[in-house]
Amino acid sequence: xxxxxxxxxxxxxxxxxxxxxxxxxxxxxxxxxxxxxxxxxxxxxxxxxxxxxxxxxxxxxxxxxxx
Amino acid sequence: xxxxxxxxxxxxxxxxxxxxxxxxxxxxxxxxxxxxxxxxxxxxxxxxxxxxxxxxxxxxxxxxxxxxxxxxxxxxxxxxxxxxxxxxxxxxxxxxxxxxxxxxxxxxxxxxxxxxxxxxxxxxxxxxxxxxxxxxxxxxxxxxxxxxxxxxxxxxxxxxxxxxxxxxxxxxxxxxxxxxxxxxxxxxxxxxxxxxxxxxxxxxxxxxxxxxxxxxxxxxxxxxxxxxxxxxxxxxxxxxxxxxxxxxxxxxxxxxxxx
Amino acid sequence: xxxxxxxxxxxxxxxxxxxxxxxxxxxxxxxxxxxxxxxxxxxxxxxxxxxxxxxxxxxxxxxxxxxxxxxxxxxxxxxxxxxxxxxxxxxxxxxxxxxxxxxxxxxxxxxxxxxxxxxxxxxxxxxxxxxxxxxxxxxxxxxxxxxxxxxxxxxxxxxxxxxxxxxxxxxxxxxxxxxxxxxxxxxxxxxxxxxxxxxxxxxxxxxxxxxxxxxxxxxxxxxxxxxxxxxxxxxxxxxxxxxxxxxxxxxxxxxxxxxxxxxxxxxxxxxxxxxxxxxxxxxxxxxxxxxxxxxxxxxxxxxxxxxxxxxxxxxxxxxxxxxxxxxxxxxxxxxxxxxxxxxxxxxxxxxxxxxxxxxxxxxxx
Numbered sequence: 092x093x094x095x096x097x098x099x100x101x102x103x104x105x106x107x108x109x110x111x112x113x114x115x116x117x118x119x120x121x122x123x124x125x126x127x128x129x130x131x132x133x134x135x136x137x138x139x140x141x142x143x144x145x146x147x148x149x150x151x152x153x154x155x156x157x158x
Numbered sequence: 159x160x161x162x163x164x165x166x167x168x169x170x171x172x173x174x175x176x177x178x179x180x181x182x183x184x185x186x187x188x189x190x191x192x193x194x195x196x197x198x199x200x201x202x203x204x205x206x207x208x209x210x211x212x213x214x215x216x217x218x219x220x221x222x223x224x225x226x227x228x229x230x231x232x233x234x235x236x237x238x239x240x241x242x243x244x245x246x247x248x249x250x251x252x253x254x255x256x257x258x259x260x261x262x263x264x265x266x267x268x269x270x271x272x273x274x275x276x277x278x279x280x281x282x283x284x285x286x287x288x289x290x291x292x293x294x295x296x297x298x299x300x301x302x303x304x305x306x307x308x309x310x311x312x313x314x315x316x317x318x319x320x321x322x323x324x325x326x327x328x329x330x331x332x333x334x335x336x337x338x339x340x341x342x343x344x345x346x347x348x349x350x351x352x353x354x355x356x357x358x359x360x361x362x363x364x365x366x367x368x369x370x371x372x373x374x375x376x377x378x379x380x381x382x383x384x385x386x387x388x389x390x391x392x393x394x395x396x397x398x399x400x401x402x403x404x405x406x407x408x409x410x411x412x413x414x415x416x417x
Numbered sequence: 418x419x420x421x422x423x424x425x426x427x428x429x430x431x432x433x434x435x436x437x438x439x440x441x442x443x444x445x446x447x448x449x450x451x452x453x454x455x456x457x458x459x460x461x462x463x464x465x466x467x468x469x470x471x472x473x474x475x476x477x478x479x480x481x482x483x484x485x486x487x488x489x490x491x492x493x494x495x496x497x498x499x500x501x502x503x504x505x506x507x508x509x510x511x512x513x514x515x516x517x518x519x520x521x522x523x524x525x526x527x528x529x530x531x532x533x534x535x536x537x538x539x540x541x542x543x544x545x546x547x548x549x550x551x552x553x554x555x556x557x558x559x560x561x562x563x564x565x566x567x568x569x570x571x572x573x574x575x576x577x578x579x580x581x582x583x584x585x586x587x588x589x590x591x592x593x594x595x596x597x598x599x600x601x602x603x604x605x606x607x608x609x610x611x612x613x614x615x616x617x618x619x620x621x622x623x624x625x626x627x628x629x630x631x632x633x634x635x636x637x638x639x640x641x642x643x644x645x646x647x648x649x650x651x652x653x654x655x656x657x658x659x660x661x662x663x664x665x666x667x668x669x670x671x672x673x674x675x676x677x678x679x680x681x682x683x684x685x686x687x688x689x690x691x692x693x694x695x696x697x698x699x700x701x702x703x704x705x706x707x708x709x710x711x712x713x714x715x716x717x718x719x720x721x722x723x724x725x726x727x728x729x730x731x732x733x734x735x736x737x738x739x740x741x742x743x744x745x746x747x748x749x750x751x752x753x754x755x756x757x758x759x760x761x762x763x764x765x766x767x768x769x770x771x772x773x774x775x776x777x778x779x780x781x782x
Contacts, residue, residue, distance in 0.1 A: 099203040110223065118207040123215040125202070125249040130241070132248050150204065152245060153213040156186060157201025157231050158176030158343070158365035223473045299642040336639055395432060409450040412700035 096148045110138035117151065125152040160393060162338060162361050165253065165305050167225060169196045172355065173385045175339065175378070176228070176365025177201075177214060179317075185374050192225070193378035199227045199256050199311040199363070202242050215249070225296040228289065229256035236275035243280050255280060257289040258308065266274050266316040270297050274304070280306030290342055292323035298331045298339075301333065310363065314344030317366045321350040325357070347375075354386025356396060357388075357416030389409050419595050424636035425577065426668035431628045431635075438624050446673055453705040454565065454675035465746050466686070466708040466757045467739075468516040468548070471505055472717045472730065473536050474498050477522025479589030480728070481575075483620065483653060483660040485730050486522050488589065492728055495717045502536055506543040512712050512739050515545040515756045518571065520730075521663050523591050524552040534565055541566025546732035546758035548613070552590065553600040559607025563765035568758065570604045571613035572649065577629030578621040585620060601637055608765025611645030612637060613688065618671065619653030619662025627674050629680060643766060647686035647708065650675055654692065655748035666676045668697060672704075691735040698735055701747050711742050 095102045097117070103137040104113055109122040110126055110133055133141050143149075161168040175195040190198055199216055228246030235241035236259070243255040258274050260266040268290050274297070277287045286307040291297055293311035301309055310338035311331055314320030322328065322346060325363055332339045338360025345351050351362045364381050371377035428435070436442055437449060474496035475486045486492060488601040491701045497505065509517065519536055520527045533551055548569035549562060559570070576582050579594050586592045588762055601612040616626040635647055652671055653662035666674075678687060689698055689706045691713040698709060713727030713736075714720055737745070 117205070118210070119205055121216065123249075123416065124205050127245055129173050132245060134248065135325045144278075152202050152249070153205050154215045154218070154226070154228065154246075155203040155212040156180060156183075156198040156214060157179040157203075157229060158178045158199065158363070296642075334639055334642060408447050409704060410447050410669075410672065410700075411456060412667050412696060413446075413672055416667075 093143055093145050093147075095143060097145070098149070098151060100148070104143060108143050110141045110143065113143060113149070114138070114151070119151060123153060126150070127152070160389065164197075164201045164288075164338065167286070169225075169361075170380070170391055171196045171385075172361040173351070173382050174199065174342075174361055174363040175368070176363060177218075178365055179369035180374060182367075183211055183214060184215060187216070187221065188371070189368050189378040190218070190221060190375075191373040192375035193368070194382045195378075196223050196359075197225050197227050197254070199229050199365075201229055201231050201244055203232075208314060215347070225254065226250045226252045227254035227256050228252065229258045230276070231258045231260070231289075233259050233276075234261040234269070234272070234307040235259070236272045236279065237270065239276040240279050243276075243285060244283075247285065252376060253284065253286045254307075254326055255287055257287060259290075260316075267314070268292060270294065277301055277306050278304045288340070293327035295327060295330040295334060302335060302337050306337065308340050308360065309335065310340045310342040313341045313350070316343045318344055319346035319367065320344050322353060322357075328354070328359070329357060348380045351381050352384040352388035352391075355385055356391050358392055361385075391413060420688045421579070422598075422636075425629055425632055427632070431631050431681075432679055434681040435624075435628055436633050437680060438570060438673060439671070440468070440670070443595055446676070447668060449673060449676035449680065450704050453679040454703060455458050456679055457703065457705050457707065460683055461707045463703070464754050465702055465750050466516070466754045467514070467711050467742075467762065468518055468546075468708065469509055469512070469710055469712050469720075470518045470520055470550075470690075470715065471502075471509065471540075471720070472520045472715060473502070473533070474525075474528035475587075475717050475730070476525040476527040478525045479523040479591040480587035481591060482587060483583045483617065483662070485659070494527070497536070499539055499720055501718060501721075502539050503543070504721040505718050506540060509712075510543065512538075512720070513755050514712065514739070516548075516758065517544050517546070518548045518710070519551055520549075520554055521551040521587055530554065530558055534561055537562055537567045541763070543754045545760060548611075550613075553558045553596055554603070554607075556603050556607040559609050560765055561606040561617065563610070563763075566760065566763045567609065568763055569611035569613060569645070569647075570601070570609050571615070571647075571649065572600045572604070572628070573615040573617060573649070574598060575617045576621040577616065577626050579634070581621040591642055592667045598633075601633070602640065605641040605644045605766075606768060607739045608764045608768060610762075611647060611686075612641075613647040613649060613651035613686075615651055615688075617651050617653055618674070619657060619664055622664055623666050623670060623674065627677070629638040631678070634685060641768070643768070645686070646682075647688055648678060648682070649688040649690065651690060651692055654734075660714070669683070672701070676702060690718070691703070691733045692731055695735040695737055695745070699749065702746060703749055703751055709742075711739050727733065 174197045197233040230239040230242040258271045259272045277289050280287045288308050290310045298309045299379045340361045341354040341359050342363035354362050368374050368377045476494050477486045547629045550571040688708040691708045746753045
């Protein structure tokens with residue numbers, strides 16, 4: 092298992108998970124999110140192949156209400 | 159036809175909507191529809207599985223004719239704002255970015271120095287930069303100089319509903335600007351939006367006044383009418399205001415009788 | 418033929434001015450005077466900034482129909498050599514003058530850019546403020562002027578009516594309407610800090626010229642937003658044997674133009690020279706005009722040796738001494754200001770200041 096920092100909190104995922112796997116785990120079913128890992132943006136076309144590493148700092152972001 | 163030109167985008171609506179403070183997404187979307195707005199601003203937030211309804215991307219994308227303008231609210235520094243802008247552009251595909259950097263969570267006044275720095279960088283990276291600022295005429299020209307697409311001076315503090323408290327400064331900014339001036343923040347009523355347009359603003363951004371109204375879609379429609387009326391009046395040419403008094407002994411007596 | 422720029426032809430911003438200039442408008446001259454006076458008082462206080470012109474040379478290559486120095490006129494030509502200039506400056510300083518305007522005709526072999534630059538250099542050593550009213554120059558030339566201590570230039574378009582302009586400027590470099598039009602922008606781009614504009618009232622329809630002049634000021638203000646701007650109102654007088662202005666502007670009309678400009682441009686310096694009579698200048702002081710020339714000699718030199726200088730560019734109508742003029746101002750509760758600048762502010766303006774300059778703290782001496 093890998094330990095990640097996801098949106099500031101600890102998140103465990105199976106070894107060998109790709110970004111798309113992580114998105115399923117957390118319940119983000121569509122692609123309305125931005126994914127940033129260790130300050131690098133991961134584009135949608137790369138998410139199924141980008142492998143997560145131990146200690147990755149992951150930010151998953153959406154567009155929400157705000158002026 | 160009288161279009162608002164921002165970068166390569168032309169808009170027929172001069173009312174821009176914010177999406178915060180609404181009771182729920184359905185009401186917000188109704189308000190957007192009723193307003194006729196074509197440019198809508200959204201914030202970047204962390205995904206939260208307990209609050210899936212927070213995500214506005216799909217519902218907004220489903221509305222026809224809407225262009226998203228993400229904002230950098232939450233950022234306190236230029237670096238944070240630039241990062242947020244890059245992430246937002248990646249997600250939305252829109253080149254618009256409202257640079258909004260307010261380090262003080264009480265009065266929410268924008269930081270001019272971090273804002274300038276962020277805009278300088280983002281303009282170079284090809285964004286359509288729309289900075290939220292205090293109504294500072296010199297800052298406005300500096301931002302125009304570094305390539306911003308518009309300037310967005312506040313009418314009064316966010317959510318304060320104090321209307322066009324900065325009118326005198328706004329007049330200077332409008333008079334001296336070569337780019338659209340969009341009043342953002344503090345508008346409480348449609349008449350204030352009309353007044354801003356009569357003064358020569360290119361557009362107005364309204365959020366709180368619509369979101370906290372008892373009937374946001376109706377209020378949004380009212381604002382749309384006001385913005386339209388104010389713009390038409392500005393284009394038609396308002397009667398000059400006369401503030402003359404009559405002197406007791408004429409100042410022009412030295413000219414003698416007219417020949 | 419290059420098209421006229423949009424900023425010159427676009428009338429949207431100048432509609433209010435047009436309404437005030439219209440002699441049939443509902444705004445009486447007196448009501449315009451009241452408003453103009455109130456704005457002048459608020460923005461400029463009870464002051465009048467003073468300066469004096471020094472004609473360096475009357476050599477000229479151009480053929481302006483209306484000018485006593487045109488190249489086909491029989492006027493004896495002269496230019497001041499460095500020692501002459503120093504003598505003139507000494508005489509001017511004795512009169513209290515610290516702010517001078519150096520003038521030449523259009524560019525000639527006898528009075529070219531290098532001559533002008535050397536003259537500016539000499540003047541900047543003696544005077545608190547040096548301005549130049551000469552020929553159109555390049556951006557690089559203006560930068561060199563700014564480096565030498567010139568902080569303002571005056572360049573009149575004469576008229577913004579292109580057909581009239583080309584008919585009046587019969588030959589020489591001044592014939593190029595667009596080059597002249599673009600001159601103040603080049604000066605500001607080159608780092609000159611203030612640009613002075615104007616039309617020679619009488620050459621063309623004054624209402625039209627006033628609107629164009631206003632648009633020019635507004636365009637420069639929006640483009641060079643750090644720059645100072647001033648507007649002058651030279652008015653042609655009908656002269657026997659000389660050029661007859663086809664659109665003579667009477668006293669009331671000139672007053673209307675000045676008041677309207679003050680109302681439309683509340684922050685811009687408005688200048689009246691000694692072409693106007695003492696009575697007219699005294700009347701306009703405090704109503705809109707904020708800068709006037711005094712002790713003017715419009716001959717080459719003329720301060721050091723007043724008797725011996727031939728015919729001037731125009732006849733001086735207010736020939737009062739500085740002392741008399743200042744008394745007249747004080748009688749109107751206006752303070753004459755001889756020094757409104759310090760050479761510490763000299764040097765080119767930083768036009769493209771898009772980089773923040775971090776300030777390194779210096780130890781106090």
